[in-house]
Amino acid sequence: MAEFLEMREIVKRFPGVLALDHVSLSVRKGEVHALLGENGAGKSTLMKVLSGAYSKDEGEILIDGKEVDIRSSADAQKLGISIIYQELNLTEQLTVAENIFMGRPIMKNPFMVDWGAMFREAQKLLDDLGVEINAHSLIRDLGVAHKQMVEVAKALSLNARILVMDEPTAPLTNREIDTLFGIIRMLKERGVAIIYISHRLEEVKEVCDRATIMRDGKNITAVNVADVTIDEIIRYMVGRELKEKFPKIHVPLGEELLRVEHLNAGKQVKDISFAVRAGEILGIAGLVGAGRTETARAIFGMDRKDSGEIYLAGKRVDIRRPLDAIKAGFGFATEDRKDEGLVLTMNVGHNITLATLSDFSRLGKLDLKQERDTVLDYIKRLNIKTPSHLQLARNLSGGNQQKVVLAKWLLSRSKVIIFDEPTRGIDVGAKIEVYNIINELIRQGAAVVMISSELPEILGMSDRVAVMHQGAITGTFDNDGTLTQEKILYYATGGDLHTA
Numbered sequence: 001m002a003e004f005l006e007m008r009e010i011v012k013r014f015p016g017v018l019a020l021d022h023v024s025l026s027v028r029k030g031e032v033h034a035l036l037g038e039n040g041a042g043k044s045t046l047m048k049v050l051s052g053a054y055s056k057d058e059g060e061i062l063i064d065g066k067e068v069d070i071r072s073s074a075d076a077q078k079l080g081i082s083i084i085y086q087e088l089n090l091t092e093q094l095t096v097a098e099n100i101f102m103g104r105p106i107m108k109n110p111f112m113v114d115w116g117a118m119f120r121e122a123q124k125l126l127d128d129l130g131v132e133i134n135a136h137s138l139i140r141d142l143g144v145a146h147k148q149m150v151e152v153a154k155a156l157s158l159n160a161r162i163l164v165m166d167e168p169t170a171p172l173t174n175r176e177i178d179t180l181f182g183i184i185r186m187l188k189e190r191g192v193a194i195i196y197i198s199h200r201l202e203e204v205k206e207v208c209d210r211a212t213i214m215r216d217g218k219n220i221t222a223v224n225v226a227d228v229t230i231d232e233i234i235r236y237m238v239g240r241e242l243k244e245k246f247p248k249i250h251v252p253l254g255e256e257l258l259r260v261e262h263l264n265a266g267k268q269v270k271d272i273s274f275a276v277r278a279g280e281i282l283g284i285a286g287l288v289g290a291g292r293t294e295t296a297r298a299i300f301g302m303d304r305k306d307s308g309e310i311y312l313a314g315k316r317v318d319i320r321r322p323l324d325a326i327k328a329g330f331g332f333a334t335e336d337r338k339d340e341g342l343v344l345t346m347n348v349g350h351n352i353t354l355a356t357l358s359d360f361s362r363l364g365k366l367d368l369k370q371e372r373d374t375v376l377d378y379i380k381r382l383n384i385k386t387p388s389h390l391q392l393a394r395n396l397s398g399g400n401q402q403k404v405v406l407a408k409w410l411l412s413r414s415k416v417i418i419f420d421e422p423t424r425g426i427d428v429g430a431k432i433e434v435y436n437i438i439n440e441l442i443r444q445g446a447a448v449v450m451i452s453s454e455l456p457e458i459l460g461m462s463d464r465v466a467v468m469h470q471g472a473i474t475g476t477f478d479n480d481g482t483l484t485q486e487k488i489l490y491y492a493t494g495g496d497l498h499t500a
Contacts (some may be wrong), residue, residue: 003028004064004193005162012045013056016387019045022059032184032194034225034440037214038237038427039399040385043197046214047164051083052076063144063162076180080161084151086170086425092140097282098152099123099139114492125153129183145176147488152183157444164195167425169203173288183208199427201230208429213237233338238429246460247432249439253463254278255313257447258416263308265298270471272308276447281438283462283479284451291471292451293335296418300325300332312415331414333405335421337398341405344394348386349375351393352407378407383433399430406437417441423457430451435461448487455485467491 003026005359012020020042027033027120035043048054050061052072060067063079070076073433090099094110097119098105106121108114122135131149139147148168157165165184169177184207187194190290204211205225213220213236220236256277263272264365276282284292299310301319310317317328325332334340342351352375353360360371382403386396393404402422409417423431438461442448452458458465459479467488475491477483 003027006062007046007050007059008042008262009100010049010056010060012049013057014055014114019217023214023217023219025212027193027195029191029193030188031210032188033210034125034195034211035195035197036204036211036233036237038429039397041214042217043214045103047083050076050081054494055266077158080159082155082158082160083164084148084166084168086156088151090139090150094139095132096137096139096150097135097464099150100125100157111273115209125156129153131322131331161190162193166197169198170425170430175422177359199425201233215239220230234416236382237427238434247435248461251279251281251442253300257313259311260299261306261309263295263298265294265303268471269298272473274473274476276449278445278447279442280463281442281448281450281461283458283465284449284468285455285458285465288453290468290492292468296420296451300330300418326412329415330383331409331412331417333409333419333422335424337405340403342393345392346402347390347392348384349389351404352378352411355408355412374411378411382407382437397424402426402434406434409443410437416445416447420451421453422450455488458488459483469494
């Protein structure tokens, strides 16, 4: 079968960095083609060249055998190229139809929008996808899965012939993932060429036909997905064999550091009670909407609690805002690292010291040398890939951004640290580095609460597991080797201790 999209020998340079080193990618019509590699491998840069966000320095791009010149997003759209980014590009205050036809409304005449036609066409696109979304709904009233379907409808409205999906399943439940995969198969049948970027290799095996694997800005190999194992894919991605996906360590448990008693907050946190000891990892599992993140936010003072008590090392603490939590000895690596975990317009060094600036202050003046030396030490210890500590956080890959967040809380010497989806959207090699950072924390005597939707991660790294359903804890279990994914799912779907 002939190649529909060809990117040949693409080179992209930034000051001091060769981001793409003669990279090639070819995709056929009606194919789901995985683009794989560790964070920082060059996947996003290559897609930004395809979308017109970056200009290439060398190489050529061909569509249907003809060379094309892509200098802007408008050029890409005219060629039928559409990208659905991990951070969805929708305007919350507008309707679904207005978002689908953003910047190109259906007009009655040069001066008047044909609102009726626009809403009818938007509804037809949504109905064709088989999703129950009203074109008149406001985006802010939709869940993440439905927002993603709106992005797909927008791509179809552009008559997309090439669709790039960047970590499309990261925020979705298993049922929503099944719906998305059904839509992907439908798009395949229509002849759409799909480039699928994901760190969830089980999904790649299920939905993709071929894969191009990158490392350090270079092509490593292209494979038929059916012909390789997940372990072989990982070896191509990281350049070595990863013998232990979950490098869990066990340390002697110390005193009880965190106790939460009868915590209530809004509709999603109902009478939550649990405790965590020094050197212990408590995993919190549950389906999307179970109240896990809301519980963490209430503990850390990001959301107001209605009732309940929080104790740190046996002493009741009054936490009304995040600053109270930080002063008391809490850290919180949020699920949304870009909006809540980092200040993207600040450099790496300032992000690392953001929670501990007082440690570098002498008589009201910052000791800049001490701050810089400390930052450089943490960059080295955590293997943060950045040209300099002065690099803006927004320019790092997802995995390296996550390590900057972790460095901030490591430096804070917090007694209790909450991790909400600590490895979401990062590659398998970076995941192991994150796990080792968590290991270092418990080795130092911290208590860790780890919220994760990845059940293998929960089982691989936790000492105990609390399972939530509809805002309540339905079971807490020792992870002693007998706990299974099936048992966790039973309680996550509403089972209780009395009926198991």
